[in-house]
Amino acid sequence: MKRKVLAGILSATMMTALLTGCGNKQTSDAGGQTEAKTESAVKTESAAKTESAGGTEAAGGTDSVKPSAAEDPKLTKNMKILSIWAEDNDNGVLIKALCEKYQKEVNPNFTWDYEVVSSDNLRQKVATLVASNDLPDMFVYESGKPIVDLIEAGKLVNVSQVLKDFNCEDALNPSAVSLLKSLSGTDDIYDLPLGMNVEGFWYNKALFEQAGCQVPKTWDEFEAVLSKLKDAGIQPIACGAADKWGATRLLNAYLVRIAGPDVMAKADEGISKYTDKDYVKAAQKMQDWANAGYFGEGVNTVDMNTAGSMLMTGQAAIFYNGSWFTSNLNDASQNLAGEDGIGFFNVPVVDPYVSDQNSYSMNCGNILSFSQKNYDEATGWFMKYFAENMGDLAMEQQGSVKGYNYTVSAEGASGYTKMVLDTINNAESAFTWFEATMDNEVQNVAKDGIQTLLTGELSAEDYMKSIQEAWDMSQ
């Protein structure tokens, strides 16, 4: 009996350790950082939901504090900031620089506390803060489903209203605004963008030349290129399936081209099913490619970083990734292909009437939200400054577009950065990534299954069926 009690107590200890200890563990994909950056993106064309649902109304009051003067009244404010980037990294650099600039140039009474949480723990952290009604003044968050919950609970400042009150609505890039609106399904925006990314295929020019390939415009040409590369003994595609989303993006690319930009939104709304013909066809395409050896051996063991370096070192010819990949391309120590060795092309078109050449997969990166509870006039003035100065600052410091209008020229930027800017400017419409409309549970099923789909251990029908089942369960 004693032993049983002892065994019971020991097990109890163990289980508690599981529940509490696991809380802070990371289960991120190897490319968690990048992932977070991309996952929080946007949909435009696929915003069928917005129209059909008529937009989500914020439950909380949107009564904003109107500016009391025409000039910044230099109000005292200590702003608490929650971020996923350290102050010397990525957007953290920009946020810090902007706060310093604001304090120096405009409001000397402005101070700030900067707290960093890992991107994997962001949602959990914010959920905890919401529960204790303790959201920081300004915090980095993810657009899409996560932000909708907070908007519905009335926790966020109506950013559109603030921009209107402080007369700086035109500081934001209109396409970024429309992306944000459609992703939260609201008529106003409740967040500020922190990026403007475009996705597509990066290719190694030297390998294309070696195999005698041209940049493909249509899907048939694309498949011809792949088979030609394979015949020339070159691995056609480096796919970071270890990070899962590297593979689901490919599936999504084909799916959108055969079924239109709103294909994922339709399935999420229940208008179509994930098990419908086109969805299965796209999954089958991925499996066929894997079987044909287009991804090389052991596709599931390659993460996005490795896949990227395979492209840059000439071990693979094509790699799907977003415009944030330019930071790797601009690094001469990583990019052995040189300043002009890598090119970019959009997802080739199957039928221009379904989805055309100028439709790109785009997103807005992580976003910045403001707590409704802590909102005051000082915050409003800071937001105005932020919106009006972020564009120039990001262009000057990092040569990147963040979703704000900028006045400085991009002349000094590298060839790769310019290529991305041109692409973004050419984009006429946008579609989103595979998991954009899915909630976490469906997302995990979609991501886990793609790996066994590629190894042939799961059929295309069963893969899509598992996603549909997860969707059914989540309703």
Add this chain to the structure above:
Amino acid sequence: MKKVLENKTAIAIFVLPALVIYSVIVILPVIWSLYYSFYSGSPGLKWEFIGFDNFLRLFGDSNFKASLAVNLKYISIVMLGQVGMGLLLALMFYFWLKRFKNVIRTLVFFPVVLPTVAVGQLFQKIYEIQPNYGLLNSLLNALGLTGLIQPWIGQASTALGSLCVMDIWVAMGFYAVIFYGALLDIPGDVIEAAKIDGAGGLQLFRYILAPLLRAMIITCLIFSFSGTVKMFESATALTNGGPGAATRSLSMYMYNVSFTYNKVGYGSVVALFIFMLCVLGSSIIRKFDIKE
């Protein structure tokens, strides 16, 4: 002293502080998670009482069943592997390598002190296939066994096995050291007498060593069981539960449900299940002990 221990008040004074702390940090959270298991969502967001729905859901959840299967396979393979290999190593030190035992013992024990994440990275490199062959595939290639070259951790059929090999490698030194200590405790004349009576290697083990080591074997099995039922960090470091759900354990699933899906209530149900599994497992192992 005896007087003190007979005094109930004295016992209470000694025991109470520890008991209170233990209750607060161990028993209370267990009860708490039982309470959580009747709710949906996570505290603060969509937190609603739903009665036994979470428990009912457990039975129809194919992800849960898959994780349970993975976990049980992992426990049986790794537990037998760790204890078995540890015992074999200890016998090897004892009978064949007595002279080098210190060097070899250090070498075999070395992986135990390595951080799990480092071991995970190491084995990722060993199993690597793309862009370059790792140690294992290069070896197969050099031996001309090209047919056996495969993405060891990149396909569901071999991933769990690869993970088990890693975890057995990590922990076998620990058990070898324990068993070696136990072997040293066995009087040399018993073994000598058995040898004089004509006992061969297997007989010696079967009739002399195994019965004498019995208590230690059971202790090691419990150690190993408690280590493997938790299966989390090594799988996270090597495969992150993939490919698909091929190496996703119950605790990883519980983590996903609670903290990624934000369904703390359902996660608590899975946690309670793990709790029951622990109680059941250790009581089964204890049964062997009692039979004696």
